[in-house]
Amino acid sequence: MSTSETASLPPSYPHLLTRERLPDGVTLFTLEARPATLSVGDQETRVLTYNGTLPGPLLLLEEGERVRIVLRNALPDATNLHLHGLPIPPAVDDPHRVVAPGAETSYEFTVPEGSAGTYWYHPHLHGSVTRQLFEGLSGPLLVRGPLERSGPLAAAWEHVLVLSDLSIDNGRVADHTEMDWGRGKEGSLLLVNGQVRPTLTVRTGLVRLRLINASTARYHQLALPGRALHVIGQDGAFLEAPVAMESLLLVPGERADVLVTAEEAGTLQLLSLPYARTPAGPSPREPVALLTLQVEGAPTRADLPTTLRPVERLDERSAVATRTLTFTGAMNPIRFMVNGRTYEHHRTDLTVKADTLEVWELRNPSPMDHPFHLHVFPFQVLTRDGVPAPFPAWRDVINLRAGETVRIAVPFREHTGDVMLHCHIVEHEDRGMMANVRVTRD
Incomplete structure (x- = not known):
């Protein structure tokens, strides 16, 4: 095609x-x-x-x-x-x-x-x-939407890949240990669409991979040796144009929409590379093959799109407030906190005005990474440790590296009501690293 x-x-x-x-x-x-x-x-x-x-x-x-x-x-x-x-x-x-x-x-x-x-x-x-x-x-x-109905994306061979992990103990899913609640549990089986190291047959041409990290805690530093990953979307939105990456970090809850040029028949492997998200060291210890792409068919030209969808630039000078959110943990007992408090169902932690823009400074002084997620309201990264974001993008999950400070711009448009922000290592969420946000017109 x-x-x-x-x-x-x-x-x-x-x-x-x-x-x-x-x-x-x-x-x-x-x-x-x-x-x-x-x-x-x-x-x-x-x-x-x-x-x-x-x-x-x-x-x-x-x-x-x-x-x-x-x-x-x-x-x-x-x-x-x-x-x-x-x-x-x-x-x-x-x-x-x-x-x-x-x-x-x-x-x-x-x-x-x-x-x-x-x-x-x-x-x-x-x-x-x-x-x-x-x-x-x-x-x-x-x-x-419209981009799927015509042009290069309409002709791309599109595949949805859900990444998860699992540990099995005597025919059932293994329990969490106390250490698992602190670090976040990583299963011994790395799954793609519920399978261990499956082979996916694709046709020559432009291949579109919709990647979803559905793990509770496992990070994936993804690479496809011999091919660039042309990222066209992050989380729930398109970028303005494809961004070529040699490897792509996908944290729990995060999604990426990537294009791969496969103009000739052959075999490609999607790898999970070692990444150190805790002081315990990298996981996995060596590159792990998650998936084999078996490319079949006659040689075919694969044309990448040059433009996708405009991305609005948010101007932080119009922000009505700047807030600091700090993500920390403690042991004995294991608990995790936002601004020094563990989560309480009926407590409102932040109240914001509808139809306003806020700047949030997300601080992670802890020795491990935390993936930040905000419900309903997409945001844009402004800086990481003072370095501007390389391109504009709408996000709902971003990684906070150990010791890092990330500034984001959050427009509270259209909706009012109660939403949550939390760490998407869900062990940390369940142990308290979550907060309630109320969006109001009052």
Whole structure:
């Protein structure tokens, strides 16, 4: 297929969630959280799933579409659903919602125009997030828009890759140790779409990889030896133009949309390179092959797009407030804090005004990295340790390296209500590194 053709290729992923169009024009998706026994790394293992698959099925949405997602809870414990990164009303994506065993709830919203990007879904019930996510509850969510309908992206061979990890003990997911709660648990099995070192057959041409780090704590320093990773999107938004990288750090909760030129048949390997996120040293110790790309077909020219979508530049001089958020931890007992306080459900930690811009200075004086995530409201990185960001980008997860200070600009537009900020090493989130933000017009 040449890049001049306009028929958009569907994304490749093992499981696509069936959509139902209701008489009122709403598109209905139904998810059921339930245990299942699946083969993982050649071992029969009891895991948690959405609709019986690991990871959960792909939700494929379109800009402007009215959507209703029904969540049914067939687990023995309460759960809920976080539509990670979607800029939708806080009352819809409510992390305080509790779905009891045997109950169901629905999440209804209009997919915002301009939100085309890579997202994912997972539980967010405080105190239960870590185990439910580590045992398998996550799935990909894509929003498609005009760029997918014509030009180079329409002709790209698109693949969704959910990265996770797991440890198995006698046919069940291994428990967390006390050290795991402090460092964040890294499983011994590195999974891509629920499989260990799978082979993905792709056609020659332009290959698009939608990468989602659904791990509780594992970082991935990704590389494809012999090929540049042309990043076209980070988290839920396009960049202005592709940015070529030799390697790409993907932290828990973060997503990246990359293009790879594969003009001739051959074999490529997606590697996870050693990265030291804690004082214990790099993980993995040596490069690990996550996935083999088997490229087949006749030689084909792969044309990269030259432009994508404009990215607004935020002017920090118009900010109405500057705040400092400091992320620290303590031992005996293990707990993690934002501005010296562990999380409390009913406490409002920050109150901000709607339709204003704020600058937040994120400080990490601790000896380990922390990935920062803000619900609903995308932001832009201004500086890292005083160095300006290399290009403008809308983000919802960024890494805070040990000892680093990152300044971000956060516009609180459109929505009001209560949202959260937290570390996306979810062990740290469950042990208190989270805060409530109230956005109000009062």
